[in-house]
Amino acid sequence: MRESNLSKNAKTFKIGLKEIYKLNHWVLPVVIFDALFKSIAPFINIYMSSKIIDELLGAKDIERLVLLVSITIGSNLIVHLISTGFGHLKNMLVDIALQNQRMKLNEKIINMDYEYVENPEIHNLRTKIWEANNMNGGGIRALIAYTWYLIKGLVTVITSIVLVIDLFKVDTLSSGHVSFINSAMFSYIFIALILVGTILSLKLRTTGQKKDFKCFSKVMDINRIFIFYANQIYDYNSGKGIRLYNQKRIYNNEIDNTYKNSKKVFTNVGNMNAKYFGFEAFITSFLGGMVYVFVGLKALAGAITIGDIVKYAGSINQFMAGSREVLSSINSIINNNQYLQLYIDFLNIKGGKYKGTLPVEKRDDDEYEIEFRNVSFKYPGTDIYALKNVSIKLNIGERLAIVGMNGSGKTTFIKLLCRLYDPNEGEILLNGINIKKYDYEEYTRLFSIVFQDFKLFSFSIGQNVAASVDYDENAVKDALEKVGLKERLDKMPEGIKTPLYKDFDENGVEISGGEAQKIALARSLYRDSPIIILDEPTAALDPISEFDIYSKFNEIVGTKTAFYISHRLSSCRFCDEIAVFNEGQIIQKGTHDELL
Ligand SMILES: Nc1ncnc2c1ncn2[C@@H]1O[C@H](COP(=O)(O)OP(=O)(O)O)[C@@H](O)[C@H]1O
Ligand SMILES: [Mg+2]
Structure with a gap:
């Protein structure tokens, strides 16, 4: 001993x-x-x-x-x-x-x-x-x-x-x-x-x-x-x-x-x-x-x-x-x-996750087909299924809404989709191939997600939008303009170089919650990925404002694929297809009118 x-x-x-x-x-x-x-x-x-x-x-x-x-x-x-x-x-x-x-x-x-x-x-x-x-x-x-x-x-x-x-x-x-x-x-x-x-x-x-x-x-x-x-x-x-x-x-x-x-x-x-x-x-x-x-x-x-x-x-x-x-x-x-x-x-602690090597097919039409096949998932260390036997084909190129009460598994669904977690059972396919087989970096580049708990940092606005130290100034300005921040930006002392918050710089600007959301949206636009996902960054807003932001954003994204997540059906009524989550399962699917 x-x-x-x-x-x-x-x-x-x-x-x-x-x-x-x-x-x-x-x-x-x-x-x-x-x-x-x-x-x-x-x-x-x-x-x-x-x-x-x-x-x-x-x-x-x-x-x-x-x-x-x-x-x-x-x-x-x-x-x-x-x-x-x-x-x-x-x-x-x-x-x-x-x-x-x-x-x-x-x-x-x-x-x-x-x-x-x-x-x-x-x-x-x-x-x-x-x-x-x-x-x-x-x-x-x-x-x-x-x-x-x-x-x-x-x-x-x-x-x-x-x-x-x-x-x-x-x-x-x-x-x-x-x-x-x-x-x-x-x-x-x-x-x-x-x-x-x-x-x-x-x-x-x-x-x-x-x-x-x-x-x-x-x-x-x-x-x-x-x-x-x-x-x-x-x-x-x-x-x-x-x-x-x-x-x-x-x-x-x-x-x-x-x-x-x-x-x-x-x-x-x-x-x-x-x-x-x-x-x-x-x-x-x-x-x-x-x-x-x-x-x-x-x-x-x-x-x-x-x-x-x-x-x-x-x-x-x-x-x-x-x-x-x-x-x-x-x-x-x-x-x-x-x-x-x-x-x-x-x-x-091992890196763990399997990372494939298959290149992701580059498509000019941005038409990717994603399928969840009998996917179940429990968070590590828990016994409850956060997702249970979820099967859905995502009609890519269209607008999909994911609706459900708090805790119904919407965010988990997105986390699995973008490989933050892998399913315990079932598989997720991109154009017919398990997403694990794709080159991890390339695969994740397909998605641009604004989470509910998105975070902005005390860097310059430009760096926040680009999520990187160096960036294309025109693209940043373009993204900010699209989300409706042009006027606000014009008033800022150093334009897109203005630091956010006053943590490191006394010239930093304080922004409102709504402006923070807009910057987060601009970030998802700047990334220029074929699929954009909004996971309730607007949950704190009233239904009308959320609908407003979602539908305006929907015009901006143009031909891209976009998923809108909300716990309110009404916010997504412009979507072609709506999937309703409940307790980790998809209980209904259809258009807004069908579901009503
Ligand atoms: N990191 C985590 N660890 C353990 N359980 C989690 C974690 N994240 C979410 N959950 C649980 O998984 C279920 C689904 O959560 P989530 O997908 O975030 O719901 P929604 O986005 O629909 O509000 C909830 O019961 C939640 O408590
Ligand atoms: Mg959520």
Whole structure:
């Protein structure tokens, strides 16, 4: 059980290191060198001071003294310069690696199939990764830091053993009471004391850290709530609601609660730290004192010189500090693995969806034939059919209306049509061929959809319409004119370059809900796809306005195929064909007059 845990942790650690290497090739080499220099530095002084003291107490050769002091100062300077340089380089590379990590996560989300993006589990995973990273650097950042500690600790331990090993060689020449001090037994007792003390202090530290981690996950939950409410207050959209409905008290109350809860947790953390880390500090200082007693006795017994006291005592203390660093960094690495694992899991989410290669036939007449054949679909993680055995031939080139109550499956129907999801049963055909077989990008280019929850961004109007950084200005203007925004556009300070909203630019324009809808419609026109779908972007409007917009839009789209979705039959009366959805099934089909 413990074994398998250990090997699992080692595996995660290895994958983590590989991931760091992928994010930036130079981080790990620089971390290693930096740790190396930082751990060597104290030994230079320990070693050189012992030489200088012996020279002072012994031959007192001035020339040699000057040489020793110069070497000490010189080597300190060199090591300091190199390690400062490496330190800066390390920080810079870590920043680059973390930036790459953020981009990698974003890229992963953008390229992920839509069904994963909508999946709450995956959304949660992403939030946890983000939070772990922000709260305590959990994940990649922490792994880099702990790896640095681990290497520094290891080098410290090895160097101190090399320096101190002589001390434990038994001097057989001594006799009398001095012989005990120089005996192997005395050394063993001392080594045992050091080991027990170090392990005990480490045990205290790991227990303290474990409790710390537990508290931090509690704080993370509290923090999530706090961030949510704080963001709501700053978001000026919800700001309206907060004021109108006088929700201030609810918000303040929640924020107050989270504050009180976090204060409780932090007080606990403080008390615990005092207990565990205080006792640990006591043991460490006690051992530090014992080292001097041991080494001093050795010097008294004539086994070592006075200068050696500095060297050996310093090295043994470094050994203890180093082994604490090694063990606690291993412990931290194991703790951090749970966060690292989230990140690894996230990267391992497979793209999933089958993407075909068949080119989509380009037709000048825009006449495509689409057929749903016995299509059923449940959203991942649910047991209810959002669509049940839907069969319909879409008379492309005409106008189709999809009507049904809220939740009847209209949007789901569209999501399957444009391959945001694939059906669980049945198939969808384009010109007689399963849509999965078509090249995915080409297939999705057939559709231009305005969803109910369409979103405009705080970019320029032109970029919003084109949904891209670069765009054809005339086509954008043309699309905006068609949806009736020409006059509004003429009044804007920078025309189509005017930014929307004031998030990033104080010259940004605020637009009304109706204008936002028009921009969204213009976006669907600009895309110039053969099939345009309006999925109730106008649901918030009254029936007459919706009918108005739908029928005007219907004139604009010309020869294109257009699907109109509404929960109101009346909005679609201009359509050639109307399909009525109910509880995931098509219950009626016909013209407006037939259905009435
Ligand atoms: N992402 C989702 N996960 C789980 N269930 C969903 C999801 N989206 C929609 N549903 C459910 O599927 C059914 C059909 O929804 P939808 O197609 O959006 O209806 P409509 O567009 O007709 O209002 C509803 O019961 C809805 O709750
Ligand atoms: Mg809908």
